[in-house]
Structures are given as C-alpha cells and as structure tokens.
Amino acid sequence: MTVTGLREVKKRETRQLISDRATGLFLAKGFEHTTIAEIAEAARVAKKTVTNYFPRKEDLAFDHQEEFVESLARTVVARGPGESALGALRSGCLDAIARQDPVAGFAGPEFSRMIADSPTLSVCLRSLHDLREDNLAAALVAATGATAGDITPRAAAAVFGGVHRVVFARIQELTLAGRGGPEIAAVAGEEAEQAFALLEASFGDYARA
Incomplete structure (x- = not known):
C-alpha cells in the first residue's frame, strides 16, 4: 500500500x-x-x-447524514427502464424497511431516545429531511427535463419526501414504544404500502424511465 x-x-x-x-x-x-x-x-x-x-x-450524532440526504435522489437516478419515480421510491423504501436500515429510521431505542430528547438533534433531523427533499427535487428535474421554474418536481419531491418522513417517524415511534425490529418492520412495511398506494393515481407514471 x-x-x-x-x-x-x-x-x-x-x-x-x-x-x-x-x-x-x-x-x-x-x-x-x-x-x-x-x-x-x-x-x-x-x-x-x-x-x-x-x-x-450534530455531525457527530448524524455520522451518515450524506447517505441519508442523497438516498431518495439516488433511488430515482438508479430506477430501471420503464420504472416510475414512485415505483422506484416505493421499492427502495420497502427494501430499506425489510433490511431494518438505520437510514430508514431503525436506529435502536437508545439512539432514538437521544434524538427525541435533544431539541438540537430534532431540529437537525428536520433539516436533513429538507435537504433530502431538495436533492430529490433536483433529481426529478433532471429525470423529467423540467424547466427551472416548473413547480411540479418540487411538489412531487415534497409529496414523496412526506411519505418517507411519516414512515421514518413511525419507525421511531414504534422503537420508542419498545417494539422489536421485526415487528416494527412488519408494521412499517404495511403502512408504507398504504401510504404509497395513495399516490398511485397522481404519480404512477411520473418520471418514468
């Protein structure tokens, strides 16, 4: 070496x-x-x-923040031929839940409690969610060829990001309630499916590769 x-x-x-x-x-x-x-x-x-x-x-607490803020954008960029942004994000979310990925919110009870008890970290987490949506919006602009002033990619990113925020918060909630990882994954997976299903009529064909 x-x-x-x-x-x-x-x-x-x-x-x-x-x-x-x-x-x-x-x-x-x-x-x-x-x-x-x-x-x-x-x-x-x-x-x-x-x-x-x-x-x-805060960077010491959220050591994998770069992976977090880029995760949704990367999922859209890596979508397969004929796959929509919604389809890719749904599959990516469900896979992360099944793997109990920390980026999806599976941080364990001690770490989750640390975040919940810290006003500084709670604010920081919200800002990381915001940055993740911004990166997703940029990826959707590139994927659709939208003009700089088109609100559609930003609106879509807010909706997609909103589902991920809700799922993340739900995983944290169940963790703090003392549920085990497999049980959390089963509940969060089912609820994520329900949430993404609500978007199918509006975004089912959006940003299809």
Whole structure:
C-alpha cells in the first residue's frame, strides 16, 4: 500500500474512533450535556482534530447524514427502464424497511431516545429531511427535463419526501414504544404500502424511465 493509501486508512480509522467515542458519550450523558472537549479526551485526540473531521457537534450524532440526504435522489437516478419515480421510491423504501436500515429510521431505542430528547438533534433531523427533499427535487428535474421554474418536481419531491418522513417517524415511534425490529418492520412495511398506494393515481407514471 502506498503512503497516500496508508494516510487515508489512518484518517478513516481516526474518524470512526471519534464517531464511536462521541456516540458512547451522547448515549451516556445526552447530546446537550456532552462537550467537544470530552469527546476529544475520550478519543485521545485534540479538540481541533474533532472539529476538523466533524465541523458541528450534530455531525457527530448524524455520522451518515450524506447517505441519508442523497438516498431518495439516488433511488430515482438508479430506477430501471420503464420504472416510475414512485415505483422506484416505493421499492427502495420497502427494501430499506425489510433490511431494518438505520437510514430508514431503525436506529435502536437508545439512539432514538437521544434524538427525541435533544431539541438540537430534532431540529437537525428536520433539516436533513429538507435537504433530502431538495436533492430529490433536483433529481426529478433532471429525470423529467423540467424547466427551472416548473413547480411540479418540487411538489412531487415534497409529496414523496412526506411519505418517507411519516414512515421514518413511525419507525421511531414504534422503537420508542419498545417494539422489536421485526415487528416494527412488519408494521412499517404495511403502512408504507398504504401510504404509497395513495399516490398511485397522481404519480404512477411520473418520471418514468
């Protein structure tokens, strides 16, 4: 392995270590009561190292936020021949639920409680949902060739994103109620099917590849 390759491995390891130590502290003390200095001490790095990898404290809690905000747009871009945006998003959502994917909301009771108990993280989560809708709208513009001023892709993204928000919130709700992963997946899968079915008449052929 080259020197550059070794440096990249070391960076990934350091980033993961900081993230793991931060998560442990957040769960033990609560997000609002944990400081960057405490995270740095736990990871045995300088405070500056923590902020170099994670500019905001919220970034430490939502370590996979890039994957989250790009997930719906990527699903639309990757849809198969003849598949509509609705069809792709429905299949992607149901698959994520079946896999109990953390990006779909399967974060576990401790992490879910941490978010629910933190005003900062609750606001941050809403902003991540907003960014995900913005990325989806951009993907729908590209998929349909819509003009910059066309409201249709933005409206469609808001509707599609709204279903994903509701499903995500439902998974969190069931998690905090003490339900197990398989039971949550069964309930959320059925309810997601119902929600997407409501959109079929209006969006069944929209952005068909």
